[in-house]
Amino acid sequence: MRKSPDLPYILLFLGPALILVGIFVYVAVLWNIYISLTDWRGLLPSYRFVGLLQYKQLFHDPVFWTSLKNNILLLLLFVPGSILMGLLLAIMLDRKIKFEGGFRTIYTLPFALSFVVTATLWAWMYDPSSGVLNTLFEKLHLEFLESRWITDPNIAMYCIIIALIWQFSGYTMIIYLAGIRSIPIDHYEAAVIDGASTWQVYRYVVIPQLVKPTLSAFVVLMVFSLKAFDFIWVLTRGGPGTSTFILAIQMYKETFAKTNFAYGAAIATILLLMALAVVLPYLYWSYRGEKE
Amino acid sequence: MSKRRQLFVYLLIGILATAIVSGCISQKETTTPTTTQAQKEVLEIYHWWTAGGEKEAFDAIAKKFQEKYPNIEIKANPVSGGAGVNMKMILQSLMLAGKPPDTFQVHAGYEMARYIKADQLSPIDDIWTDDMKKNYPDVIEQMVIFNNHYYAVPINVHRANVIWYNKKIFEKYGIDPASIKTIDDLFAVAEKLKENGVTPFALGDRNKWPATQVFEVMLVAVGGIDYYQKFINGEISDNDPTLKKVLEYFVKYVEYSNPDHAAKTWDEACAMVYKGEAAMTLMGDWANGYFKAKGWKPNVDYGAIPIPAGVYDLVIDTFVLPAKAAHPDAAKKWLSFIGTVEAQNTFNPIKGSIPPRMDAPADPYDPIQKSFMEELKSPSTKMIPSIAHGSAVPEAFAADLNDIISELATSKDVNKAMTEIINAMKKDLIPNKIKEWKLS
Numbered sequence: 001m002r003k004s005p006d007l008p009y010i011l012l013f014l015g016p017a018l019i020l021v022g023i024f025v026y027v028a029v030l031w032n033i034y035i036s037l038t039d040w041r042g043l044l045p046s047y048r049f050v051g052l053l054q055y056k057q058l059f060h061d062p063v064f065w066t067s068l069k070n071n072i073l074l075l076l077l078f079v080p081g082s083i084l085m086g087l088l089l090a091i092m093l094d095r096k097i098k099f100e101g102g103f104r105t106i107y108t109l110p111f112a113l114s115f116v117v118t119a120t121l122w123a124w125m126y127d128p129s130s131g132v133l134n135t136l137f138e139k140l141h142l143e144f145l146e147s148r149w150i151t152d153p154n155i156a157m158y159c160i161i162i163a164l165i166w167q168f169s170g171y172t173m174i175i176y177l178a179g180i181r182s183i184p185i186d187h188y189e190a191a192v193i194d195g196a197s198t199w200q201v202y203r204y205v206v207i208p209q210l211v212k213p214t215l216s217a218f219v220v221l222m223v224f225s226l227k228a229f230d231f232i233w234v235l236t237r238g239g240p241g242t243s244t245f246i247l248a249i250q251m252y253k254e255t256f257a258k259t260n261f262a263y264g265a266a267i268a269t270i271l272l273l274m275a276l277a278v279v280l281p282y283l284y285w286s287y288r289g290e291k292e
Numbered sequence: 293m294s295k296r297r298q299l300f301v302y303l304l305i306g307i308l309a310t311a312i313v314s315g316c317i318s319q320k321e322t323t324t325p326t327t328t329q330a331q332k333e334v335l336e337i338y339h340w341w342t343a344g345g346e347k348e349a350f351d352a353i354a355k356k357f358q359e360k361y362p363n364i365e366i367k368a369n370p371v372s373g374g375a376g377v378n379m380k381m382i383l384q385s386l387m388l389a390g391k392p393p394d395t396f397q398v399h400a401g402y403e404m405a406r407y408i409k410a411d412q413l414s415p416i417d418d419i420w421t422d423d424m425k426k427n428y429p430d431v432i433e434q435m436v437i438f439n440n441h442y443y444a445v446p447i448n449v450h451r452a453n454v455i456w457y458n459k460k461i462f463e464k465y466g467i468d469p470a471s472i473k474t475i476d477d478l479f480a481v482a483e484k485l486k487e488n489g490v491t492p493f494a495l496g497d498r499n500k501w502p503a504t505q506v507f508e509v510m511l512v513a514v515g516g517i518d519y520y521q522k523f524i525n526g527e528i529s530d531n532d533p534t535l536k537k538v539l540e541y542f543v544k545y546v547e548y549s550n551p552d553h554a555a556k557t558w559d560e561a562c563a564m565v566y567k568g569e570a571a572m573t574l575m576g577d578w579a580n581g582y583f584k585a586k587g588w589k590p591n592v593d594y595g596a597i598p599i600p601a602g603v604y605d606l607v608i609d610t611f612v613l614p615a616k617a618a619h620p621d622a623a624k625k626w627l628s629f630i631g632t633v634e635a636q637n638t639f640n641p642i643k644g645s646i647p648p649r650m651d652a653p654a655d656p657y658d659p660i661q662k663s664f665m666e667e668l669k670s671p672s673t674k675m676i677p678s679i680a681h682g683s684a685v686p687e688a689f690a691a692d693l694n695d696i697i698s699e700l701a702t703s704k705d706v707n708k709a710m711t712e713i714i715n716a717m718k719k720d721l722i723p724n725k726i727k728e729w730k731l732s
Contacts, residue, residue, distance in 0.1 A: 042406060042409050042410055043384060043387065043388075043406045043407060043409065043410035043412060044387075044388070044410040044412075045388075063695075123555070126555070127552065127555050128551065128552035128555055129550070129551075129552040129555075131555075148551070148552070148554075149555075150554075150555065151552060151553070151554035151555045151702065152702070153699065153702050153703060236498075237498065237499060237500060238695075239498070239500060239554060239695075239698050239699075240554045240698055240699055240701065240702040240703075241695055241696070241698050241699020241700075241702065241703065242695050242699065243699070243702075253691060253695075256380070256381055257687065257688075257691040258687060258688035258691050258692075258720065259406055259687065259688070260688060
């Protein structure tokens with residue numbers, strides 16, 4: 001790297017922020033890992049080192065496996081779902097339609113709303129007796145589609161995933177719209193001159209150039225899926241039973257309802273590892289990209 | 293070399309700047325309040341009474357206290373969040389910082405355990421005068437005694453085991469509420485209503501605890517007081533036949549309830565009774581306040597049936613003295629004050645609860661509350677601490693039960709719930725047990 005004469009100034013302005021982030025993020029993370037190796041249970045800290053005891057208990061805890069399964073479901077369904085929906089919306093909006101701005105606002109609005117608001121809204125949609133969905137199906141004489149939605153432990157998690165995809169599609173749409181618009185116009189013209197159909201233009205010209213936006217959307221959505229706490233908390237409280245627990249909810253319950261701090265810290269550490277597994281490859285990839 | 297030194301100096305300036313800025317901020321926070329507090333003694337109180345009637349009830353008692361002690365200024369910090377869920381976290385950070393309030397609200401029983409185990413509360417044996425000891429029922433006293441010391445003063449009594457019913461529906465089907473004494477009587481009535489196409493029970497367990505509350509009522513209704521005592525002491529063994537029967541009764545209750553119970557809250561369940569969509573609901577006596585607020589008249593539009601008869605399931609709010617309270621003298625005056633009839637009869641009629649003191653006059657209360665006070669005084673009434681409201685069992689076990697029972701309410705898998713309850717008992721009740729209950 002070339003030595004920059006501005007380095008002292010950069011450090012002067014970034015220094016305080018770096019120190020604060022260092023203390024409040026990285027020291028806190030290390031502290032959390034340390035706590036997960038102790039037997040802190042109860043109001044006041046206990047720093048007695050017990051090794052991997054909490055992790056051992058965690059792996060024997062059926063609730064942990066339920067939470068982990070739900071986290072993985074979110075990764076497998078919510079992340080690709082939002083990306084596909086966003087891509088579709090972006091392609092549709094890119095067709096030079098009228099009132100594009102209006103549609104853009106409508107699609108992005110859910111993302112601008114607080115999760116507490118949207119979760120409450122979906123709770124009304126899903127209400128089995130007076131909710132929008134069942135009432136609608138009843139009016140259309142499609143009674144066979146009626147369901148217990150979020151009150152049925154077998155499908156509650158999928159209901160949450162659908163609601164989350166609804167909320168995040170607008171966000172991925174914006175990313176993709178920006179990506180599509182940044183493709184040079186002559187790429188299209190060349191394709192059209194060569195006689196490509198609209199489908200072929202998207203298949204061979206547009207989509208291959210959307211790798212970067214897809215990756216950044218991927219990382220944001222994946223990290224969000226690990227901590228979709230507030231949305232699920234408002235919608236179902238993790239219920240019925242523990243059927244919609246995710247790791248963040250189990251961590252909250254263990255730490256604050258059961259004052260089981262070491263156990264909660266162990267769950268937090270596993271969450272951190274999952275987040276790193278997502279972010280580190282991305283960082284590596286983008287660092288290599290910059291070097292090239 | 294000089295470049296590196298220069299870098300070092302810049303970094304140092306950065307650190308200093310950060311330190312000065314943060315120093316200024318914290319100094320601002322600490323200096324301003326102390327100057328205004330100089331003349332009056334301050335009493336800082338944390339509580340979670342933020343809803344309509346609750347807030348007025350607290351304001352009324354605070355005003356009474358201030359008339360009595362004009363030199364003490366009450367600084368109330370209401371923290372919203374039902375049953376103090378948010379307040380617990382605030383208290384925890386205050387205690388870790390060594391700056392607890394002078395007194396705070398907490399449910400009697402095990403909810404106090406997290407503070408007592410950490411030596412964060414002072415015993416208040418001197419506050420408990422002979423007059424108080426004589427007038428509080430024994431089980432209520434037992435709920436605030438840990439290691440042979442008093443730790444709190446109860447200000448009110450709520451009751452968790454009450455069936456609230458819509459009088460119009462009962463009259464229409466010729467049901468005599470006085471005939472319902474046991475859980476089997478109740479199910480006979482439920483069957484009759486179901487045959488007539490009426491939903492017998494409204495249930496709303498979206499927040500889980502209402503299901504646990506039904507479970508604890510089944511515990512005492514099916515097993516009796518002795519079994520309830522065994523359960524909360526953690527003395528249930530694997531494959532206990534009574535526990536199985538209790539869980540089957542619980543499932544039966546759910547089957548007589550609205551199928552969308554997991555989407556509803558307790559007050560939405562009360563609304564079903566109010567609108568006539570269901571005949572009854574099992575809920576604490578805060579439902580009484582709900583119906584009155586809707587304009588219903590007690591014993592005219594709706595009635596209350598304690599289930600099982602002769603049992604009083606206690607939910608009690610208390611105040612305590614933190615060990616590191618800044619103004620312990622003012623806090624002790626507050627604690628002594630709320631132990632008086634005058635304070636309790638100012639607070640409870642507005643709050644919708646009844647006084648824990650047996651010598652409090654009953655005139656300010658409605659007919660249902662009067663009958664509850666009568667029952668509380670009767671020597672034949674058995675009192676039990678509530679599980680769902682954090683009194684009877686360690687919080688960790690109560691949190692597990694909430695999940696297990698709310699799952700049972702949808703899965704109806706009795707055997708799975710049984711194994712899970714026994715496991716949770718071994719994992720979260722027995723290791724956290726710090727007192728032995730003696731209910732009879």
